[in-house]
Amino acid sequence: MTAAANTLAQQMLRRRPVIGAPVAHGASRQLSRTIGTFQLTMFGVGSTVGTGIFFVLSVATPEAGPGVIVSFLIAGLAAGLAVVCYAELASAVPVAGSTYSYAYTTLGEFVAMGVAACLLLEYGVATAAPAVGWSQYINKLLENFTGHGLPRALSAAPWDATPGIVNLPAVILVMLCAVLLIRGASESATVNTIMVVIKLSVLVMFAIVAFTAFQTNRFADFAPFGVAGIGAAAGTIFFSYIGLDAVSTAGDEVKNPQRTMPRALIAALLVVTAIYLIVTIAALGAQDWGDFANQEAGLAAILDRVTGADYWGSVLAAGAVISIFSVTLVTMYGQTRILFAMGRDGLLPSMFAKVNARTMTPVNNTVIVAIVVSILAGFIPLDKLADMVSIGTLVAFIVVSVGVIILRVREPDLPRAFKVPGYPVTPVLSVLACLYILYSLHWYTWLAFAAWVTVVLVFYLFWGRRHSALNSPDSDGVAVPTTSAGAP
16 A cells, blocks of 8 residues: 555554555665575574574473473474465565565555564564573683683673573673674675584584493483373474574665575575584483473583583583583574664654665664563573464464465566465474464463563554655655554
């Protein structure tokens, strides 16, 4: 819709055009296209491999026992079904903003704002959680090399099991990522690629060493908490698959996005699933599942126990430090690009869509995200962060899957470099798989999620819809905020 909306209902249902969408007054139109297929694939791997293995494994295993292997498969299946849906939408709507932009194009402005709430929560918390895990491995390295870690007061949140004052290493990591992102997307992608190669090498090393202590009897009590435990663990693990969504936030900075984005999404999924399963099986075979509970720097601790020396654990801890850095870097990148898309569409102030003329990056967004995430990482324990990411990711995946069906019906002739195989069964299965995992999440996670989404939607009703770029575009395609007749 390009004319000013006259009613609240019209405003809520209007959709962003796939081609030639207006840009809010004062916003930059787009970012610079500098990222290729391999770099984008490494974005997906970089922001995915690490979170689910280096520290979420220690959170999920006590929930499901050895059955956590099935939990990984369930989470991977749900992610895989959603990824092929992402691939189609990314080829049809190659813009920044990920699920938010896809929802805006297919389901309308109000739903898009609800999805934006999911993504802001998802990426904000998903940037903080790896930073907390990074702190654990930094401590492990310090203990191995000096015999002393950081004092608990400076390495734990106030509400942790063993409380501290602030998780200082986590805050430092967020700030380092912010500095790198401000320098430029291409530079960030290059650094991320180097870190991904290192992390994959370290995880292969872990699997080889851990398999030397493999015992099949450790899988005897495979599902001590039954199907419910496996489902709950799948919900926690799903948090680690956010990296696949992060690929689609780069739509404005990818060369030939219609082809590059589907290829990168599918390649990243294959690499991630393979490495997760190999490392999980190796870890469970090398250590009793009950020992995973409250185990910090878990994989490094397993290697220390298997080898009887701290050398291999130190190598893995160093790899984890590099690995988790890349996770934090890419998820933080995704958060800033979603804010950019919302600012460009007028649903956030235009300051969020300002691009630095020298670095071609949204510096304002990076600084704001760094401050908020630093607070989360410094003061909130890891176990309170993981489920909040999962619920946001799952809702986003459902919207993408539904969006594929709607866009096929509404715009069947829209050019698509990739189409979902098995349509319409595949997107329907994707929705069902995500709903199953959502059902397994704790009630308090739903409560916190509902409160956050409500806040964002209220902001939209009182501010966002009045300033939407779709209100009243002029001849240059730039919108001027208006107050419609439907305003309260």
